[in-house]
Amino acid sequence: MVMENIIFEEEDNLAIVTINRPKALNALNSETLIELDEVFSEIEKDNNIYAVILTGAGEKAFVAGADISEMKDMNVIEARQFGRLGNSIFRKIELLEKPVIAALNGFTLGGGCELALSCDIRIACSKAKFGQPEAGLGITPGFGGTQRLARLIGIGAAKELIFTGKMIDSNEAYRLGLVNKVVECDKLMEEAKAMAKTIASNAPVAVKLCKAAINRGVQMDIDTAVMYEAELFGECFATEDQKEGMEAFVQKRAKSFKNR
Numbered sequence: 001m002v003m004e005n006i007i008f009e010e011e012d013n014l015a016i017v018t019i020n021r022p023k024a025l026n027a028l029n030s031e032t033l034i035e036l037d038e039v040f041s042e043i044e045k046d047n048n049i050y051a052v053i054l055t056g057a058g059e060k061a062f063v064a065g066a067d068i069s070e071m072k073d074m075n076v077i078e079a080r081q082f083g084r085l086g087n088s089i090f091r092k093i094e095l096l097e098k099p100v101i102a103a104l105n106g107f108t109l110g111g112g113c114e115l116a117l118s119c120d121i122r123i124a125c126s127k128a129k130f131g132q133p134e135a136g137l138g139i140t141p142g143f144g145g146t147q148r149l150a151r152l153i154g155i156g157a158a159k160e161l162i163f164t165g166k167m168i169d170s171n172e173a174y175r176l177g178l179v180n181k182v183v184e185c186d187k188l189m190e191e192a193k194a195m196a197k198t199i200a201s202n203a204p205v206a207v208k209l210c211k212a213a214i215n216r217g218v219q220m221d222i223d224t225a226v227m228y229e230a231e232l233f234g235e236c237f238a239t240e241d242q243k244e245g246m247e248a249f250v251q252k253r254a255k256s257f258k259n260r
């Protein structure tokens with residue numbers, strides 16, 4: 001894969017995806033979105049990748065939003081297509097059958113905040129800043145922000161952030177439940193990798209089904225959702241890793257999962 005704006009690395013069973021457009025604070029233009037789509041398609045197919053970390057290059061920004069220079073002169077049809085492009089990729093990340101941790105190393109604004117919201121877990125560097133400044137540019141959030149932010153932090157807090165367009169710091173983001181934890185900036189990748197490795201040490205099929213159960217279950221009524229959970233729970237018992245996990249427990253030995 002030759003990519004201009006994305007760096008893809010593999011380390012043990014982890015994939016590390018870095019958005020790399022420092023001249024525009026890693027803003028998402030169409031080219032970067034398409035590369036992001038390609039890289040996540042490859043990750044989906046790779047059975048040796050158990051978890052993904054998504055971060056931004058440099059010390060200043062995770063992603064400072066969708067690219068304003070590219071959007072500036074769009075007409076209605078082009079803007080709608082751009083919104084659909086971003087939304088389809090972010091939905092792909094949300095539905096990826098592997099956990100995705102966003103390591104938020106700086107400005108996480110607009111489309112950048114929306115990208116972080118499509119990940120499963122968010123770890124923020126203490127200097128990161130968050131916001132949905134779109135209304136100040138004369139637009140609505142266009143890559144899922146009005147939907148995922150309200151679902152994650154609640155309607156009232158989401159409306160406040162989106163209507164005011166104000167920027168908040170990491171501690172406020174943590175207080176609102178927008179990020180899972182805040183760490184010193186020089187420890188960010190270490191923390192993200194440690195969490196990813198802990199996740200990857202569990203049975204990958206089980207983690208995949210947990211993600212599906214949570215993501216799909218929260219959209220269902222509770223009766224349907226618990227039946228869906230029971231389906232997935234049952235499915236685990238068709239896997240080698242369930243046998244291995246339980247045998248290892250009973251035999252008081254270390255487990256060795258095979259992602260099968």
Ligand code: CAA
Nearest residue numbers: 024025027064065066067068069109110111133141142143
């Ligand atoms: N799009 C395009 N370029 C951007 C950008 C963006 N979202 N954010 C920053 N840049 C560019 C700047 O234009 C600048 O380029 P030049 O050096 O060529 O002038 C470079 O990155 C560095 O940025 P600044 O000089 O502005 O850096 P700063 O430290 O003074 O400010 C900032 C940092 C507060 C993040 C400021 O850059 C900023 O406000 N950026 C825009 C944030 C924003 O509004 N994001 C939402 C975009 S809309 C959106 O995302 C829609 C959607 O939901 C799909």
